[in-house]
Amino acid sequence: MSAQHISVLLAEVLAGLTPAPNTDSIDGTLGGAGHAEALLHATGPTGRLLGVDADPAAIARGRERLARFGDRVVLVQASFRQLATIAAAQGFAQVGSILLDLGISSFQLGDPERGFSFQAEGPLDMRMNPDSLLTAADIVNHWSQEALADVIYRYGEEPRSRRIARAIIAARPIQTTTALASVVSGAIGGRRGRERIHPATRVFQALRIRVNNELAALEAVLPQLVTLLAPGGRFGIITFHSLEDRIVKLFIQQETRDCLCPPDLPVCRCGHRATLRAITRKPIQPGEDEIDRNPRSRSAKLRIAERL
Numbered sequence: 001m002s003a004q005h006i007s008v009l010l011a012e013v014l015a016g017l018t019p020a021p022n023t024d025s026i027d028g029t030l031g032g033a034g035h036a037e038a039l040l041h042a043t044g045p046t047g048r049l050l051g052v053d054a055d056p057a058a059i060a061r062g063r064e065r066l067a068r069f070g071d072r073v074v075l076v077q078a079s080f081r082q083l084a085t086i087a088a089a090q091g092f093a094q095v096g097s098i099l100l101d102l103g104i105s106s107f108q109l110g111d112p113e114r115g116f117s118f119q120a121e122g123p124l125d126m127r128m129n130p131d132s133l134l135t136a137a138d139i140v141n142h143w144s145q146e147a148l149a150d151v152i153y154r155y156g157e158e159p160r161s162r163r164i165a166r167a168i169i170a171a172r173p174i175q176t177t178t179a180l181a182s183v184v185s186g187a188i189g190g191r192r193g194r195e196r197i198h199p200a201t202r203v204f205q206a207l208r209i210r211v212n213n214e215l216a217a218l219e220a221v222l223p224q225l226v227t228l229l230a231p232g233g234r235f236g237i238i239t240f241h242s243l244e245d246r247i248v249k250l251f252i253q254q255e256t257r258d259c260l261c262p263p264d265l266p267v268c269r270c271g272h273r274a275t276l277r278a279i280t281r282k283p284i285q286p287g288e289d290e291i292d293r294n295p296r297s298r299s300a301k302l303r304i305a306e307r308l
């Protein structure tokens with residue numbers, strides 16, 4: 001089991017968010033609390049931090065790691081989908097910095113019982129919040145071939161989704177991560193010469209995204225970030241695949257424009273006014289040094305925007 005989680009793009013997050021002393025911040029994906037700890041250092045001596053994570057294990061770990069900051073820290077186990085409501089209930093408004101570092105932590109990936117990885121045998125679970133209802137096993141063993149192929153195609157961007165779905169249906173019931181990985185390999189062949197990733201990678205990504213409704217949660221939280229920030233406050237979002245990055249990029253593009261009417265309309269009818277200024281034109285990505293130190297950071301992209 002992996003013993004630690006290395007925070008991705010840590011220096012770049014701090015340089016980009018510019019958290020000021022004595023300002024409040026929100027970390028919507030607490031994880032191993034590495035970014036949260038750095039934010040607390042930067043916003044001392046009185047700035048508070050609201051840390052949210054869907055996973056109770058992350059909250060318990062965060063409580064330990066951040067204990068020395070005392071009542072500057074408030075931790076809540078919940079989805080960031082409800083971030084505005086949670087923040088209001090905890091007395092956080094007009095904050096200076098917000099961070100979302102999406103996906104799963106090395107703690108989650110390294111625990112076979114959570115079922116996120118095909119490197120070790122475990123149940124097909126993949127829930128970030130163990131109290132939520134849908135598991136990967138439900139999808140793999142009970143959804144129709146068409147629905148299964150659709151999930152694999154949409155969230156895994158896997159062109160061979162139909163073939164994989166057919167093989168899964170034929171192999172039912174599939175109980176473990178390693179059994180699923182070998183069904184997928186059997187359906188589309190082992191790793192091909194030039195392919196960097198294991199054939200099951202995209203299928204596991206797809207199931208995890210669907211089990212946790214990840215894209216819907218991201219779409220729901222973005223407008224809340226704007227309302228939670230004070231003018232001049234900044235949010236940073238680290239994504240790990242193109243589906244997430246596209247959602248963040250389009251949102252920032254939209255919120256940096258004064259009018260969203262089609263270009264052929266002579267006058268603005270929508271009344272939309274820009275709420276953000278983009279701080280990153282292109283996403284910030286880890287350098288080779290960071291990727292060597294932490295291969296998991298390879299696909300990370302950080303985008304930052306400032307509240308007008």
Ligand SMILES: C[S@@+](CC[C@H](N)C(=O)[O-])C[C@H]1O[C@@H](n2cnc3c(N)ncnc32)[C@H](O)[C@@H]1O
Pocket residue numbers: 005006007008028029030031032033034035036052053054055058078079080081101102103104105128217
């Ligand atoms: C990559 S880790 C964060 C690591 C953290 N930044 C650090 O420095 O240790 C992502 C965390 O976000 C949590 N998470 C993902 N989606 C979530 C959501 N919709 N609501 C709340 N937490 C979520 C996961 O449970 C996981 O612990």
